[in-house]
Amino acid sequence: VGLAQLVRPSTCKPCGRLARLNSAKMSTMGMAEAQRTRVHEEVEHALTLYGSEMFGLAMALTANAPDAEDAYQTAWARALSHWDQIQDPVKRRSWLASITWRSALTIRRRHRFVDRWHSPLQEGLDLSRAMDSDPTLGEAIARLSTRQRAVVALHYGHGYTLDEVASILHTRAGTVRSHLSRALAHLRLGLEDD
C-alpha cells in the first residue's frame, strides 16, 4: 500500500478521485528524473510514517468511512502535487494534518446538501465501528461539530498542543480552546449517558 499504487498497475474503477490522483502524479512528470525520484521516495516514506494517522484524522473529521477515504486520498494527491513546498521534514507531519483537515472540510461542505437527508446516527455507527474498543466514545465524537472533532482529534489523538492545533487549523489559539472546552462538555454528557 503506498505511492507505488499511483505508478503501478491499477484496477481502480472510474471515479473523480482517480482523476485527481492521476493529475497529481502527472504534475510530477515535469520534474527532472532525480527530483521526481526523490519526491516519490519521500512521499512513500511519509505515507509509511503518517498514513494511518492521516486516515484516522480523516475518519475523526468526517465521521464516516466513505468521506474519510475521499479526504485521505485527496489529501495525498494534494501533498504529492505540492510536496516541495515544505522543505523541513519536521514540519511535514503537521503540514499533512493541515492538508487532511482542509480536504475533509471541502468534502463535508460538498456533502452538506446530501447530509440533510443523512442521519447523523449512520456517522455515529461508522465512527463507533472504527473505534471498536470504545464504540460509545465514537458515537459521542460523531455528534460533535467538524471543528470540535478536529480539535479533539489533533489534541488527543495526535498529541499536538493547542497552539499547534491552532496553527494547523489556521485559526486562533483562543478559538481552539473554546472549541475544546465545548467539545469536552458535549463528550461528558455523551459519556455520562453511557
Next chain:
Amino acid sequence: MAKMDEGRIQEGLRQLMSHEPPPLDSESARSRGRMGAVGIGAGTFVLLFLVLGGAFILDHQSGNDTPSTPGAASSSHPSPEPSPSATLSPAVTPSPSGFLPALGPMCRSSQLRVRVGIQGGAGGNGITYLVFTDHGAGSCKLDGTPTVRFLNAHGGILSTVRVVDASGGYVPTFANNGVGLLPLADAGSPGSNGVRGQAALPLQYRDGACPSAVRQVQVVLTTGIITTPVAISGLQSPDCTPLSVVVNPFQPADWSP
C-alpha cells in the same frame, strides 16, 4: 472533564489513528443509505420539475382566454405540440464508466485528428499519450483498446505490440466499453478550432525496449486507420529487448498536453 475521561478519549483516538489506511486508489464504498437518500431527493426534484414544467407549458399553450384549472394539465387532454420556447434536454446514455456521457456514434477516422501529447516516464518506464481530437460535425465516441502498430521511416511495421485491453501499466487508467470524447471547456468557442472533444490513448513501455527507430504510429479503429509521425526516444535505443508496449484503452483527456 475528569482525567480518566481525558485518558479514555486519548486512548480511543490513538486506536483510531493506528488503523491500516485504505489503498490510495481504492474506490470508497459509499453507503447505500446515503446514495438512496440522494436518489430519492433527486427523483423527487425531477418529478416536481416535470410536473410543474408540464403544467406551465400547457398553461401557456391554452392561452390566457381560457382560465387554467388543475384539470387542464390532466393526461386526458391531447399532447400539445412542443413549444418553441421549451427546450428538451438531450438524452444522455449512461456510459459504462458512469461519470462521462457516452455521446454519439463511433468516431470516424476522417473526423479525428491525432497528435502526440505528453511524453515522459519514471523508473525505467516511458509513456506517450496520443491525443485524438474530434473535428467532426457531431459528437462521437472511441471505445476499448485499438490495435496499434509502430512503423519505421519507410512505413514498414516494426513489430507486434502487446495489447492490454484493461486498466493497467504505469499510469492508472480506466477500462472502457465506449466513452464519449470528453467535451473541452472551450469546445465550440472561436479559439477552439472546431474541436468538440478529445481523448487520449496511453502507450506505456519500458525504456530502451525497441530494436528499430520508430518514426510513425498507426492506430487501427473500426472506422479506419489513422497514422501520425512520432518520435519515441525510449523505443530507439540500439541495444534493446523485443518490443513490448502496453496499449491502454482510450482515456478521457481534459488537459492540454
